[in-house]
Amino acid sequence: MTNKKTFDQLQETIYNEQLDNGLTVYVLPKPDFHKTFAVFSTNYGSIDNHFVPIGKKEAVTVSDGIAHFLEHKMFEDEQGDVFQTFGEQGASANAFTSFTKTAYLFSSTQDTDKNLETLLDFVQHPYFTDETVEKEKGIIEQEITMYEDNPDWQLFFNLLGSMYHKHPVKIDIAGSADSIYEITKEDLYECYETFYHPSNMILFVAGDVQTDQIIELVRNNQNNKSFKEPEEIERIFDGEPKEVKNDKSVAKMSVNTPKCMVGYKVNASKLEGKELLKYEFSMQLMLDALFGPGSDAYEALYEDGLIDDSFSTEFTAERSFSFLAVGGDTKEPDKLEERIIQTIDNARDKGLSEDQLERVRKKKIGNFLKQLNSLEFVANQYTSFAFHNIHLFEAIPVLEEITIDEINQMLETHFEESTRSVSQIIQKQAN
Amino acid sequence: MLEEQVINKNGLDVHLVSTPKYKTTTFVLQIKSSLTQKTATERSLLASVLKSATNEYPSRKQIRLYLDELYGASFQADVQRKGENHLLSLRLEAANEKFLKDKVPLFKKSLSFLREVLENPYLDENGNFSEKVIREEKRTLKQRMESIYDDKIRYANKRLLEEMCKDEPYSVHPYGEMEKVDEVTSETLMQEYKRMLQEDDIRLYIVGDVKAEEAEEAVSIFSVTSKTEEAMNEGNDSEAKEPKEITETDDIQQGKLHLGYRTSITFADNLFPAMQVMNGLFGGFPHSKLFMNVREKESMAYYAASRYESLKGLVLVFAGIEASKYEKAVDIIKKQLDDMKQGHFTDESVEQTKVMVKNQLLETADSARGIVDLYSQSVAADKKRDLSEWVKAIDSVTKQDVIEGAATVELDTCYFLRGEEAAK
Numbered sequence: 001m002t003n004k005k006t007f008d009q010l011q012e013t014i015y016n017e018q019l020d021n022g023l024t025v026y027v028l029p030k031p032d033f034h035k036t037f038a039v040f041s042t043n044y045g046s047i048d049n050h051f052v053p054i055g056k057k058e059a060v061t062v063s064d065g066i067a068h069f070l071e072h073k074m075f076e077d078e079q080g081d082v083f084q085t086f087g088e089q090g091a092s093a094n095a096f097t098s099f100t101k102t103a104y105l106f107s108s109t110q111d112t113d114k115n116l117e118t119l120l121d122f123v124q125h126p127y128f129t130d131e132t133v134e135k136e137k138g139i140i141e142q143e144i145t146m147y148e149d150n151p152d153w154q155l156f157f158n159l160l161g162s163m164y165h166k167h168p169v170k171i172d173i174a175g176s177a178d179s180i181y182e183i184t185k186e187d188l189y190e191c192y193e194t195f196y197h198p199s200n201m202i203l204f205v206a207g208d209v210q211t212d213q214i215i216e217l218v219r220n221n222q223n224n225k226s227f228k229e230p231e232e233i234e235r236i237f238d239g240e241p242k243e244v245k246n247d248k249s250v251a252k253m254s255v256n257t258p259k260c261m262v263g264y265k266v267n268a269s270k271l272e273g274k275e276l277l278k279y280e281f282s283m284q285l286m287l288d289a290l291f292g293p294g295s296d297a298y299e300a301l302y303e304d305g306l307i308d309d310s311f312s313t314e315f316t317a318e319r320s321f322s323f324l325a326v327g328g329d330t331k332e333p334d335k336l337e338e339r340i341i342q343t344i345d346n347a348r349d350k351g352l353s354e355d356q357l358e359r360v361r362k363k364k365i366g367n368f369l370k371q372l373n374s375l376e377f378v379a380n381q382y383t384s385f386a387f388h389n390i391h392l393f394e395a396i397p398v399l400e401e402i403t404i405d406e407i408n409q410m411l412e413t414h415f416e417e418s419t420r421s422v423s424q425i426i427q428k429q430a431n
Numbered sequence: 432m433l434e435e436q437v438i439n440k441n442g443l444d445v446h447l448v449s450t451p452k453y454k455t456t457t458f459v460l461q462i463k464s465s466l467t468q469k470t471a472t473e474r475s476l477l478a479s480v481l482k483s484a485t486n487e488y489p490s491r492k493q494i495r496l497y498l499d500e501l502y503g504a505s506f507q508a509d510v511q512r513k514g515e516n517h518l519l520s521l522r523l524e525a526a527n528e529k530f531l532k533d534k535v536p537l538f539k540k541s542l543s544f545l546r547e548v549l550e551n552p553y554l555d556e557n558g559n560f561s562e563k564v565i566r567e568e569k570r571t572l573k574q575r576m577e578s579i580y581d582d583k584i585r586y587a588n589k590r591l592l593e594e595m596c597k598d599e600p601y602s603v604h605p606y607g608e609m610e611k612v613d614e615v616t617s618e619t620l621m622q623e624y625k626r627m628l629q630e631d632d633i634r635l636y637i638v639g640d641v642k643a644e645e646a647e648e649a650v651s652i653f654s655v656t657s658k659t660e661e662a663m664n665e666g667n668d669s670e671a672k673e674p675k676e677i678t679e680t681d682d683i684q685q686g687k688l689h690l691g692y693r694t695s696i697t698f699a700d701n702l703f704p705a706m707q708v709m710n711g712l713f714g715g716f717p718h719s720k721l722f723m724n725v726r727e728k729e730s731m732a733y734y735a736a737s738r739y740e741s742l743k744g745l746v747l748v749f750a751g752i753e754a755s756k757y758e759k760a761v762d763i764i765k766k767q768l769d770d771m772k773q774g775h776f777t778d779e780s781v782e783q784t785k786v787m788v789k790n791q792l793l794e795t796a797d798s799a800r801g802i803v804d805l806y807s808q809s810v811a812a813d814k815k816r817d818l819s820e821w822v823k824a825i826d827s828v829t830k831q832d833v834i835e836g837a838a839t840v841e842l843d844t845c846y847f848l849r850g851e852e853a854a855k
Contacts, residue, residue, distance in 0.1 A: 088783050310578070
C-alpha cells in the first residue's frame with residue numbers, strides 16, 4: 001500500500017511504501033527539475049563494529065574502517081566496475097559512509113529506470129575476491145593519508161578521541177592504514193549479510209518521476225530476489241562514561257593558522273520521532289543564539305580578532321552518541337577556548353531571551369527552505385530522519401513549538417565541565 | 432529548459448531566470464573588472480568592507496540582525512577569477528514569501544538591501560570608509576589568504592598557477608597578495624570603489640519564482656549601469672617550450688601532484704564542446720582515463736582527475752600519491768594524454784562521456800547558483816550559450832573533434848608538493 005502525505009505549507013507531497021521484504025521506498029516527485037536523485041541507504045556505519053552477525057549467536061568485533069571498505073568494494077562485480085555502467089547510462093554515481101549510515105546514490109537526467117535498477121542491483125549483489133580486496137587497500141590507504149594532511153579533519157577527530165573513552169565514534173570512519181590491511185573478504189561478507197538486509201534499508205527517489213511507475217519497478221526488482229527472514233540486528237555498545245576521557249588534545253601540523261574547537265559530550269538520548277527532532281532543533285537554535293553571526297559573542301570575538309568566517313557550531317545526535325562543538329580558525333587558540341567557555345557560563349547564569357529565540361527561529365525557517373532546494377539534501381536528510389521515524393517535512397511546525405523555557409532548561413543541563421573537551425591544532429614551526 | 436531573459440532597466444542589465452522550482456529567490460550582483468596585480472587586493476578587501484557596514488546598517492551585527500529578520504536571508508560577498516577577469520559578487524538568497532505564515536515582502540526588501548550595500552556604504556563624517564571596519568577586514572582577509580596553505584590541495588593548485596602563468600594576469604590570486612594588504616588605505620579603497628561604480632560591468636542575476644514585470648519594477652531603485660566591454664580572451668600563444676618541473680616540500684604525508692596543460696580552445700571557440708568531452712574522458716569522470724589508470728589499475732591514488740578552465744584555456748590535472756611513485760604517476764598521466772591525441776579510445780567512450788557532460792550541465796542548471804555561473808560565463812567570454820543550444824552542441828561532438836581538441840593540449844608545468852622525509 002502506497003502512503004501519500006501532503007505538506008501544505010511547503011507545497012510538497014511525498015509517497016512511501018514498505019515492501020514485503022522490509023525495504024522502505026520513498027518517492028518525492030519534483031517535476032521542475034532536470035535530474036533525478038536516488039539514494040539507497042543502509043542503517044549501518046562506522047560505529048557498528050561490535051554486533052551479533054545474522055544467523056549467529058556470538059558477538060564479533062570487526063576491524064576499524066570496515067563499513068567504509070565495504071562501501072568501496074560494492075562498486076565492483078564479476079563484470080568490473082559499476083561506475084562504468086552508470087556512466088553508459090548517463091548517471092553520476094557516488095557513495096559515502098558516516099558514523100551511522102552507508103549511502104549509495106546516483107543522479108541523472110535520463111534513463112532513470114535503468115539507473116534505478118542498476119543502483120538496486122549492485123548494492124544487493126556483493127562480490128568480493130581476495131585479489132580485489134587486496135587491490136582496494138592501496139586506494140583506501142591513500143584516502144586515509146589525504147585526511148591525515150587535512151587539519152580540519154584532524155581537529156574534529158582529535159576532539160572525538162579526547163571526548164570518548166571507548167565509543168567507536170572516536171575512530172576515524174575510514175579506519176587506519178593498519179586496520180584496513182587486516183580486512184578479508186570473509187569479514188566483508190559477514191558485515192554485508194548482517195546490515196544490508198532490505199528491512200534495514202531505505203530507498204529515496206526525488207526528481208522528475210512518476211510515483212506509481214517507480215514503486216512498481218522497485219517492487220518487481222525486489223520480488224525477483226530472495227532474502228533471509230529479517231532479524232532484529234543486535235548492536236553492542238559498551239557503557240560509555242558520562243565524563244570526557246581527556247579535557248584537551250593539542251596536535252601540531254603544518255598550518256599557518258591554528259584551530260580550536262570546544263566540544264561537549266551529551267548523554268546519548270533515547271528520544272525517537274518528533275521528540276528527537278525537537279531536541280535537535282532546540283540545541284541548534286540555542287547554539288545559533290549563543291554563537292551565530294548575529295550574537296553578541298560572535299561580534300565581540302570577531303572584533304577582538306579571535307575568529308573569522310570559519311567559526312561555526314554543530315550539534316550531532318545519532319544512535320548511541322551525541323555531542324556539540326564550537327570553533328574554527330584562530331590566531332590565539334587558548335584565548336578563543338577561554339572565551340567560548342566564558343560565553344556558555346554567562347549564558348547559563350542569565351539565560352537567553354525570547355527575542356533572541358525569535359530571531360534564530362526565523363532564520364532557521366528560512367535556512368530550512370533554502371536547503372529544500374537541494375534534492376540531495378532532502379533525500380539524505382529525509383532518510384536519516386526516517387531511520388528515527390521522523391518526517392523531515394514536519395520540521396517547520398516543530399520549530400514553531402519550541403519555547404524559551406525549554407531552551408533555557410537545556411542550557412542549564414548540557415554544559416557540565418566534566419563533559420567538556422578541547423581540541424587544538426597548532427603550528428609545527430614558528431613562521 | 433531554463434533560459435534567461437535579459438531586462439534592461441535604466442541601463443542595468445537584469446538577467447532573470449524565472450522558475451517555480453525553488454523555495455527561495457537568489458540574487459547575485461556581479462561586478463566584473465580586469466584581474467591585475469595592482470587592484471586585486473583592493474578589490475577583495477572592498478568586497479569585505481562593503482558587506483560589513485552600510486549607511487542604514489552600520490555594523491556587521493546590525494546587518495546580521497536585519498538579515499535574520501528577513502528569515503535568515505544568506506548574504507555573502509566574494510571574489511573569483513573568471514579567465515583573466517576579476518569578479519566581485521554580492522549574493523543574497525531569501526525565502527520566497529509564499530511559503531511563510533506571515534507575508535513579509537522579502538523580494539523587495541532583499542533588493543533594497545543589495546542596493547544599499549552597493550550604492551550606500553557606511554562612511555564616516557569625512558566621507559571615508561571606516562578605519563575600524565577596514566582594520567578588521569584586513570585581518571580576516573590575511574587569515575583567509577593564509578588558510579590556503581593549510582589546505583594542501585588548494586595550496587598546490589595555487590602554486591602551480593603562480594609558476595605556470597608567471598607573467599600573466601591569471602597568476603594573480605583573486606584574494607590578492609598578502610604583502611599588499613597593509614598598503615591599502617581608506618583613500619585608495621575609496622578610489623577603487625568609485626572607479627568600480629563608474630567603469631565596471633555591473634549586472635544583476637535573479638533566479639526564482641519571479642515575473643519579469645515584478646523584477647523590472649523592483650530593480651528600478653538601482654542607479655548603477657552595465658557596461659559591456661570587449662571580453663579579455665587572449666587565449667594562449669603556445670610556442671612549444673620545455674615543460675617546467677617544480678618540486679617543493681612541506682611537512683605532509685601525501686604527495687600532491689598537479690600538472691598544468693595549455694590549450695588554445697576557450698569558451699567562445701567552436702571546438703569548446705569537444706574540449707569539454709575531451710576533458711571528461713581524460714579525467715573528468717570515474718570512467719575517465721586518469722581515474723581508471725592511476726586509481727583503479729595501479730591503486731596509486733584515491734583521487735586523480737582533471738579540470739578544464741575554459742575561460743583561460745587550461746587543463747589542470749591533480750592526484751594525491753605516495754612521493755616515491757612520482758615518476759611513475761607522471762608517466763601514466765602523460766601516456767593518457769598521448770592516447771587521447773592518438774585517438775586510442777572508442778566511439779562508445781565518447782558517447783558515454785557526452786552523456787555525462789550533458790548530465791553535468793543539466794544538473795548544474797538545477798541549482799540557482801549553477802544557473803548564475805553558467806550564464807555569467809557567457810558574459811565573461813562574450814559568447815552566448817543558451818542551455819538548449821549548449822546541450823545540442825555537446826550531442827554533435829565526434830571522436831574526430833575530441834582528437835582535434837586533445838591535439839591542442841600541451842604540458843606547461845609539472846608541480847609536486849612532497850613530504851620532507853621522502854625528499855631526503
